[in-house]
Amino acid sequence: MIKRKDDVTKLFSMYESDFALCEETIRNHSKSFYKAFSKLPKQKALSIFAIYSFCREADDSIDVYRDVDRLNKLKRELDDFLAGKIPDRYFWRALVPVFETYEMNQQSFYDMLLGQEMDWAFQQPETQTELEEYSYYVAGSVGLMLLPILSDRPDEIRSQAIQLGEAMQITNILRDIGEDYNNQRIYLPKEIMERFDVSLDSLEKGTINDSFIELWEYEATRAEQLYSKAQTMLASIHKDCQEALLLSIYFYKGILNSVRQSNYQCFNKRNFVKKSQQLELYQKAKNYLKTL
Known part of the structure; x- marks a missing residue:
């Protein structure tokens, strides 16, 4: 270290x-995350960009390329990387100083890959518990990847x-039903x-009725509960990272409100937080941080 x-x-x-390629990757694929985390001190921001690029490759292997062999290759490269043999790809090279500087959680990287394997052999979750287990592997794991950069504890x-990842x-x-x-x-x-009497046929038809809205709000309420619980970690986050993390929470919570505002x-619509709303969230974040 x-x-x-x-x-x-x-x-x-x-x-x-x-790192420049990593920054380009997150800027092109996730404007919300980029706007939030680009405000971090440079080395911390670059570290998160590198982690994002690894996660992007894992996700694209299945969602874009639909190629489980590509995902398996990434897993072999992770084995090599952790053994000290650096694969010849930009995000692996960028991750070298990240792992040298921070005490990274290695298992979380494998958990992310397992989450993508779950998408490859996709089955609709039977229960809310199954949904949240899946959400850990594809997103909660990312929270664990980022923690050593954002906190000493x-x-x-x-x-x-x-x-936070699950939310x-x-x-x-x-957003993407x-x-x-x-x-x-x-x-x-x-x-x-x-429970809410929403059928596969109604999803196919894109039916938005009271039953669908009640189901949607049930899940949205669960996400908002998780955001509230996640926000309690701010006091243990480095001072120079608190605003970026809080903005990422506010921007993502804002997506839920954007869906509500679009009825x-x-x-057939991808909802997002508008620039005018982002400015309001910036001020809200600053006001909240004054209370810590």
Whole structure:
């Protein structure tokens, strides 16, 4: 582990071109995360960009390329990377100074890959518990990846980091119901659909009625509960990271409100937080942080 500031700065500068590609990746694929985390001190921001690029490759292996061999290759590369043999790809090279500087949670990287394997052999979750287990592997694991960069006490706030990832994943699911259905994936648990009398036929037709709204709000309320629990970790986050993390929470919670404002149209419209709303959330975050 490298601790001296000058040594860390020098190490990060050695991989400047690789970090530039990581930054381009997150800027192109997740404007909300980029806007939030680009406000971090440079080395912390670059570290998160590198982790995002690894996660992007894992996710794209299944969702874009539909290639489990590509995912398996990534897993072999992770084995090599952790053994000290650096694969020749930009995000692996960028992750070198990240792992040298921070005490990274190695298992969380494998858990992310397992989550993508679950998507490859996708089955609609039977229960809410199954949905949240899946959400851990594809998103809660990312929270654990980021914690060593954001806090000196990651073990104390492990559960909150997982809850944040799970909340974000449920938000993604609620935003993308129509898109996921077209890709032959229904992430809404069978037991919850039955409880609110929402059928597969109604999803196919994109029906937005009282039953659908009640189901949607049930899941949205669960996500908002998880966001609230996750927000309690802010006091254990580095001061220079608190605003970025809080913004990421507010931006993602804002997606839920955007869906509500569009009258729950999540079948043929991709909802997002508008710039005017982002400015309001920036001020809300600053006001909240004054209370810590």
